[in-house]
Amino acid sequence: VLAIYFILKYFVPLIPLGGYYYSILYPINLLVTFLHEFGHAFGAIITGGDVNALHIEKDGSGFCTTAGGNRAIILMGGYIGSAIFGNILFYIGAKKERLSQIALSILVFAMLFSAIFWFNSVFTTSLLIFFAAIFLFIAFKTELAGIFTMFIGFASIIHIIEDFNVGPRSDLAKYAELFVVIPASAWMYIWLVIVLIICFINIRMILKSS
Numbered sequence: 001v002l003a004i005y006f007i008l009k010y011f012v013p014l015i016p017l018g019g020y021y022y023s024i025l026y027p028i029n030l031l032v033t034f035l036h037e038f039g040h041a042f043g044a045i046i047t048g049g050d051v052n053a054l055h056i057e058k059d060g061s062g063f064c065t066t067a068g069g070n071r072a073i074i075l076m077g078g079y080i081g082s083a084i085f086g087n088i089l090f091y092i093g094a095k096k097e098r099l100s101q102i103a104l105s106i107l108v109f110a111m112l113f114s115a116i117f118w119f120n121s122v123f124t125t126s127l128l129i130f131f132a133a134i135f136l137f138i139a140f141k142t143e144l145a146g147i148f149t150m151f152i153g154f155a156s157i158i159h160i161i162e163d164f165n166v167g168p169r170s171d172l173a174k175y176a177e178l179f180v181v182i183p184a185s186a187w188m189y190i191w192l193v194i195v196l197i198i199c200f201i202n203i204r205m206i207l208k209s210s
Contacts, residue, residue, distance in 0.1 A: 039081025040064035053120035079168040086156030093150025100145035
């Protein structure tokens with residue numbers, strides 16, 4: 001999986017589309033954006049807040065608007081939450097392959113729920129419905145559910161780690177406003193360390209012999 005990811009990322013030529021050049025992993029970037037924004041939404045829900053909208057941009061950025069809930073958990077839920085989701089998918093694909101269909105089905109439900117009930121743009125809704133259809137097809141019409149779950153989980157983790165100083169920039173700035181003693185630059189590395197610890201624990205669980 002590691003080899004496949006880096007071959008696709010660094011050795012496959014960019015694809016020209018609409019005057020721009022895209023990596024073949026562009027859909028993974030959009031998926032990670034969804035996991036990031038869904039992490040914000042999940043943080044709002046579990047702390048008693050509401051989600052107004054979830055949005056994904058074509059350039060891979062996005063936003064999630066919420067009301068109420070615990071602001072600290074909601075902000076942290078984007079970066080760390082998406083890392084947790086990615087690690088869960090990676091673990092299931094690598095260690096619990098028989099649960100891959102269930103994991104992909106839950107992900108499909110999250111996408112469709114977000115697309116319909118947190119509607120913000122036609123692009124976001126169309127993208128999530130498209131993803132949901134692909135995931136359902138792979139889960140129930142192919143024998144690739146396990147390797148696919150492992151790949152998207154792993155790719156999400158790597159993307160999150162590589163993007164630690166760019167992706168959560170706005171979240172870090174808002175988080176620093178809550179904890180004025182610690183600047184955003186410090187929180188950036190605190191969050192990265194938390195994500196690396198989660199990944200380390202996950203890899204140990206995967207490699208641990210039964």
